[in-house]
Amino acid sequence: MLSQDDVFTELGIGPVWRLREAPSSTPLTAPCSPFTTWDTLAEAVAHCTACKLHQTRTQGVLGVGDRHADWLIIGEAPGADEDAQGEPFVGQAGKLLDAMLAAIGLQRGNNVYITNVLKSRPPGNRDPAPDEIAACRPYLLAQIELIQPKLILVLGRVAAQSLLDTQETVGRLRGRVHAFQNVPLVVTYHPAYLLRSLPDKARAWEDLCLARRTYASLTPES
Ligand code: URA
Numbered sequence: 437m438l439s440q441d442d443v444f445t446e447l448g449i450g451p452v453w454r455l456r457e458a459p460s461s462t463p464l465t466a467p468c469s470p471f472t473t474w475d476t477l478a479e480a481v482a483h484c485t486a487c488k489l490h491q492t493r494t495q496g497v498l499g500v501g502d503r504h505a506d507w508l509i510i511g512e513a514p515g516a517d518e519d520a521q522g523e524p525f526v527g528q529a530g531k532l533l534d535a536m537l538a539a540i541g542l543q544r545g546n547n548v549y550i551t552n553v554l555k556s557r558p559p560g561n562r563d564p565a566p567d568e569i570a571a572c573r574p575y576l577l578a579q580i581e582l583i584q585p586k587l588i589l590v591l592g593r594v595a596a597q598s599l600l601d602t603q604e605t606v607g608r609l610r611g612r613v614h615a616f617q618n619v620p621l622v623v624t625y626h627p628a629y630l631l632r633s634l635p636d637k638a639r640a641w642e643d644l645c646l647a648r649r650t651y652a653s654l655t656p657e658s
Contacts, residue, residue: 506651
């Protein structure tokens, strides 16, 4: 278990953070999805052939964690480690994600669900193609409908642009609270990018604080 000092060292940031006021939100109203249970959804992802990625992936990677979580974390796509193990964010980027979550008092699997926009690995870790994102979208929508999260934290450009239907950069999307189907949504940098870009770790820390503050304003007992 990481101590808070370890976490701050990992993130390369100072330890001071405060909860401030955040905008209120309205309840989730997701559209109807054909996947009404986790079993049907998991089965569909396991056998999905909706895009060409099924030809090269080892397995579909649905997601991991608490299926009634308040926090939904959405990344881009499985990488080599995730494709092999069947779980999102288990490689180096995943270690940093765990540290980021720990910094705001969260733990994988405990009131947190982690998934990706794509459930199959793009070969060579290339960017997801628009048709692949579109083919996978029903699965993500079903997850949101089943989980009914209170807050969505989006990691990186691909996930942010896809969920917010925009071409804006992460730099322009971060730092404020968006909404996806009335669920508050905060954008931050992808942990794989943060591993290469120290200066943006401080901004990621601000985003985590914004997410935590937003969540606290929704759930006063938290
Ligand atoms: N990067 C992602 O976006 N998702 C993963 O699961 C792993 C790395």
